[in-house]
Amino acid sequence: MHGTDSVRPAAGDISDTIVRVEGLSKRYGRTVALDGVSLAIKPNELFALLGPNGAGKTTLIHILCTILAPDSGTVTLAGFDVVRQPRKARRQLGVVFQEPSVDDRLTVFENLNFHGLVYQVPAAVRRKRIDELLALVELENWRHALVRSLSAGMKRRVEIARALIHDSAVLILDEPTSGLDAQSRERIWAYLMQLRRERALTIIVTTHYIEEVEGCDQICVIDRGRILAIDTPAALKAAHGRELIRVIPDDAAAADEIRAAYPAAITGSDGAIVIEADDDAVAGTFLKQFGGRVRRLSIDSPSLESVFLSLTGRELRDQPAGKRERTHAFGRRGGEHTK
Amino acid sequence: MGQLGALYAIWLREVKRALRDRGQLVGGLSRPILWVILLGIGLNPYFRGEVYGETRFVIPYTYLQFIFPAVIVLNILYTSVQSAVSVIWDREFGFLREILVSPMPRSLILFGKVLGGATVAMVHGSLVLALARFADVSLAWEDVLHGLGLMFLLSFAMTCFGVIIANHIRSFEGFGVFSNAVILPLYFTSSSVFPLDPALTRAQALVVYPEWLVVLVEINPLTYAVDALRGTFIHFHQFSPMLGPIVIVAMAVGFFIVALFNFRRS
Numbered sequence: 001m002h003g004t005d006s007v008r009p010a011a012g013d014i015s016d017t018i019v020r021v022e023g024l025s026k027r028y029g030r031t032v033a034l035d036g037v038s039l040a041i042k043p044n045e046l047f048a049l050l051g052p053n054g055a056g057k058t059t060l061i062h063i064l065c066t067i068l069a070p071d072s073g074t075v076t077l078a079g080f081d082v083v084r085q086p087r088k089a090r091r092q093l094g095v096v097f098q099e100p101s102v103d104d105r106l107t108v109f110e111n112l113n114f115h116g117l118v119y120q121v122p123a124a125v126r127r128k129r130i131d132e133l134l135a136l137v138e139l140e141n142w143r144h145a146l147v148r149s150l151s152a153g154m155k156r157r158v159e160i161a162r163a164l165i166h167d168s169a170v171l172i173l174d175e176p177t178s179g180l181d182a183q184s185r186e187r188i189w190a191y192l193m194q195l196r197r198e199r200a201l202t203i204i205v206t207t208h209y210i211e212e213v214e215g216c217d218q219i220c221v222i223d224r225g226r227i228l229a230i231d232t233p234a235a236l237k238a239a240h241g242r243e244l245i246r247v248i249p250d251d252a253a254a255a256d257e258i259r260a261a262y263p264a265a266i267t268g269s270d271g272a273i274v275i276e277a278d279d280d281a282v283a284g285t286f287l288k289q290f291g292g293r294v295r296r297l298s299i300d301s302p303s304l305e306s307v308f309l310s311l312t313g314r315e316l317r318d319q320p321a322g323k324r325e326r327t328h329a330f331g332r333r334g335g336e337h338t339k
Numbered sequence: 340m341g342q343l344g345a346l347y348a349i350w351l352r353e354v355k356r357a358l359r360d361r362g363q364l365v366g367g368l369s370r371p372i373l374w375v376i377l378l379g380i381g382l383n384p385y386f387r388g389e390v391y392g393e394t395r396f397v398i399p400y401t402y403l404q405f406i407f408p409a410v411i412v413l414n415i416l417y418t419s420v421q422s423a424v425s426v427i428w429d430r431e432f433g434f435l436r437e438i439l440v441s442p443m444p445r446s447l448i449l450f451g452k453v454l455g456g457a458t459v460a461m462v463h464g465s466l467v468l469a470l471a472r473f474a475d476v477s478l479a480w481e482d483v484l485h486g487l488g489l490m491f492l493l494s495f496a497m498t499c500f501g502v503i504i505a506n507h508i509r510s511f512e513g514f515g516v517f518s519n520a521v522i523l524p525l526y527f528t529s530s531s532v533f534p535l536d537p538a539l540t541r542a543q544a545l546v547v548y549p550e551w552l553v554v555l556v557e558i559n560p561l562t563y564a565v566d567a568l569r570g571t572f573i574h575f576h577q578f579s580p581m582l583g584p585i586v587i588v589a590m591a592v593g594f595f596i597v598a599l600f601n602f603r604r605s
Contacts, residue, residue, distance in 0.1 A: 065440045087442045095440050101433040105356045117348035118441045120341050146359075162437075 024073035094163030104148035119166035133161035153184025241302030353455020408568035409531030422456035423501020460494035499594035529561035
């Protein structure tokens with residue numbers, strides 16, 4: 001079932017762009033979630049949306065998935081307008097939501113089979129694809145296990161398999177690795193890379209883990225509802241990536257002097273003073289001036305972290321749980337008659 | 340196939356989930372036992388009070404027989420509302436999204452969900468039938484079939500009703516709230532545990548009961564559903580025999596339309 005062999009319904013011209021977003025805006029009351037976002041994604045690209053919590057990533061994803069209507073702007077997915085032709089657009093789409101959306105009380109197979117039935121995949125094809133996809137995410141042995149007995153990482157893998165059962169052209173994953181341990185995160189990315197190699201599939205993935213997006217084709221940095229940059233990882237690093245000098249001074253007096261000398265310096269998430277080095281000379285100058293009064297100093301070579309910092313003026317960082325997360329936690333604890 | 344298969348998938352999921360929920364099954368079994376065996380047998384002697392050798396009530400049935408059809412309705416109510424509560428969780432945090440991004444039309448999603456909930460509620464309702472011999476109710480085949488039909492329609496209506504409530508609830512406070520604020524008040528005012536004596540005129544009924552209670556019983560549509568099941572299982576009607584089935588069908592259609600309207604909007 002390689003995507004290339006399958007016949008997809010005729011759509012508009014998707015030869016160069018499979019997802020096109022133009023002038024997209026959405027506000028919730030007085031909060032602006034998306035502010036005139038435009039982007040284009042080529043077929044078979046691995047496209048990453050990178051930004052902190054609350055940047056507007058999930059809003060953008062929900063509009064792409066046709067479950068949220070934009071205030072203005074258009075989105076076409078495989079040639080279908082998501083507002084005017086939502087059901088045709090949905091057929092092209094596989095989605096892995098931020099919050100787990102597998103049914104805990106069904107088995108792995110039942111969850112996948114349910115999806116196949118709902119997307120009207122013929123029985124024989126359905127069985128074949130379930131086998132293939134379970135093999136892909138290495139869950140063959142868990143086929144008849146109840147989903148509630150699976151770990152968070154395994155549930156995510158079930159969801160990835162599920163999103164592909166109807167041979168979707170575009171796979172959207174909203175924070176697929178959030179809340180998972182390092183090993184599970186690595187595995188999820190390994191599957192995504194494998195999918196990209198093996199089939200014709202456009203993958204859109206959001207994350208706030210900056211180290212994850214290195215292997216993507218395009219990275220879109222988004223913050224406060226606006227796109228700050230879209231480019232390849234290498235180009236972004238070349239354009240915005242600067243060496244970062246992280247300093248922990250000896251005492252408060254030294255800290256004040258350093259801040260006076262480098263007014264553009266910001267405070268890092270660990271409390272260090274972070275100075276952007278525009279050229280190689282900065283480090284030398286700094287050491288000459290403050291070398292004796294620094295407890296610890298490190299120099300980070302250009303990375304996506306520094307790209308994000310230079311684009312947004314702050315570091316990516318986790319934020320406290322909102323009301324929604326707390327309610328969700330209630331449900332996960334077992335709530336009453338919830339799962 | 341096609342859309343029908345999708346409908347089947349949603350129905351099957353609801354049924355499987357219910358079968359795997361031990362708590363729900365225990366409730367579905369213990370509730371009728373409590374109501375029929377304990378309350379029914381306990382109150383049985385006091386139901387037909389005799390004053391100086393005269394029977395005060397003209398209802399020729401024991402309390403157990405009288406309450407038996409109402410307990411079926413109670414079991415249906417609980418199960419329907421419970422399955423509708425799962426809509427809140429499905430919607431807010433998970434599974435409903437998975438269905439909403441599928442090419443299935445909204446109306447079919449709701450229909451499948453309600454059919455599944457109604458099936459489970461009807462099964463829970465028919466669990467009560469197993470207690471028929473303790474309640475001294477003799478079941479004829481045609482009565483059972485007729486009753487199952489009414490029970491399914493009522494389950495369908497009540498599941499839609501539950502979905503409507505669920506749609507207006509933004510934060511979830513637990514099932515206890517539903518039980519005490521919705522199910523039991525509806526149940527107690529449906530002439531389920533006490534009769535409005537049909538031999539009495541309205542004026543006489545108002546002497547026996549305060550007016551607000553009589554009004555509540557009369558405007559509660561469940562009153563007529565209980566009456567329809569009573570008519571089927573013990574052949575006793577407090578109201579016109581046609582009224583019950585008409586009200587049940589009207590509720591099923593009306594609540595489904597309102598539920599669909601709500602569901603499309605959310």
